[in-house]
Amino acid sequence: MVNLENITRLEDAKRDHLKSTEESFIERLPISFEMLLLLPSILVLGVLSIIPLVTLLWLSVMEGVLSPTDTATFAGIQNYRAIFTNSSIIESWRVTGIYLFVSLGLQISLGTMVAVALDRVKYIDDLLTSIVLMPMLIAPVIVGFLWAFLLDPSFGLYTYLLNQLGFYTQSPMFSDSVGAMIAVIVMDTWQWTPLVSLILLARLKSIPQGLYEAARVDGASFISEFRYIELPMLQSAFVIALLLRSMDLMRFFTKIFITTEGGPGSSTKIIGYFVYEQTLRFGNLGTGSALGVVMLVVTILMGLFFVEAIMGGAGDE
């Protein structure tokens, strides 16, 4: 007994000693413990984001940075002016707009249907959910190839099926400007509708069952249940899904890179691909960077709304 007490006392003393040295060390620092842990990340991110940003801004006001003579000159706002005058850039914004608008519309409406359906399925819903989330995990480069193969005019499975149904002509989908846009949108919809569904589904699961029961007692139909219970409850989830998808649609262009390379002509040349092509393919760093800055501003604005939507707590937890 005595022995045990001794040990405890010894350990207490040891811990007190450790604690006092450690604590006094931390206390002597001018910042709090939380900031001490946060600081390395801030430094790393600072290096990773601010240096590239400054470089981007610098490139956006220069001219001829990569020219053979290697003479860069200050161009002022000339590169920015090009954004509003160059017709191919304006065309690219238009294409981006269509791409964003149609993709979002499809993904949100399809996503809502799937979410409501998954919410009502009471059995094998785990299996169905696992299947549904698969496309999100597949590398975009593979998704691009997959759809290029499925839609190939001479040996594509989907082309074949469409032909059987009497819908389709032999013209290759990707070489027609409307067809290519449709294909690009279908690819993204296939891959990312699941995310929209699952975001909405998470929200649906949080609706108390009692609401449905009460509605049913009042004789509500399936449609009015959806209209008056699910739709209003989903509002904040819609905002989150919309913003997330818009930012990603602006962010990525791998599938377009693999399948259409922006073509035919510039019919699927969304702004992200345009910037890539201008800078790394044509070496036109000035215009590309200026456009990049504008893109960044647009995404940051979307991001602000996004963070406001999840942190500002518009009806959310």
Place this chain on the structure above:
Amino acid sequence: MLFAFWTLVPIVWMILSSLKYQTGMFEMPPTIIFDPNLTNYHDVLVGDTPVVSNITNSVIVAVASTAVATFFGAIGGYGLSRTDISGKKHLAFWIISTRMAPMAVVIVPLWFLFRYADLLGTRVGLVIVYSTFNVPFAIWLMRSFFDEIPVSIEEAAIVDGATRWEAFRYVSLPLAAPGLGATAIISLIFAWNDFLFALVFTGQDTQTLPVAVASMQSLGGLGWGTIFASGTLVIIPVAVFGYIVRDYLVSGLSMGAVKE
């Protein structure tokens, strides 16, 4: 149900096609019942177009960038969750905005800088590039996990004599371990799946698997078999890992906006 079908058909079709001979792939009408063989896998693993070194590159880069991201995610996410400095919201926003920046915006300046730093075509360079999106992602996601752990548990530990560090290391971090695992796996998937960054920032010897797959396209129609065989190789590990973290996946991909 119909949607599950729409989701599955392309994936199944790809895997089936990867098991066909060249001639069988292009048959019209398409054949579903056929004699499966592993020629294409043989080609990509030991044959004419080996991708083994690409797989190695992919694994090295993905694991390294995940380690970096997870480390900063753990400490940074905790710090961000617990700090109460003014402007916390701005700080949080700045962190996540670095993750949301369009790829083109990140690629251009980094490519320019790496040209001078001799980092183009190196694995280190690619790890740095991946960190630009995985580190903020990890911090942001870990923050949402730490937010769920009540501060009172740590306070209880401190009352019992633990230091702040011990409270973090031995109380909160273990509680956030599932979240940490999910963060790591999702970062791993991001890095593993990336194509564009890898295309711009790797050279002949450092090509990752997705870049190698894309380069098979230039072989023309003959490339499809190997594309799908290696494509299946890209998908398998992701499917396994994705299944492990399926409960956290939506939370992760929506950057913590959705909790399940």
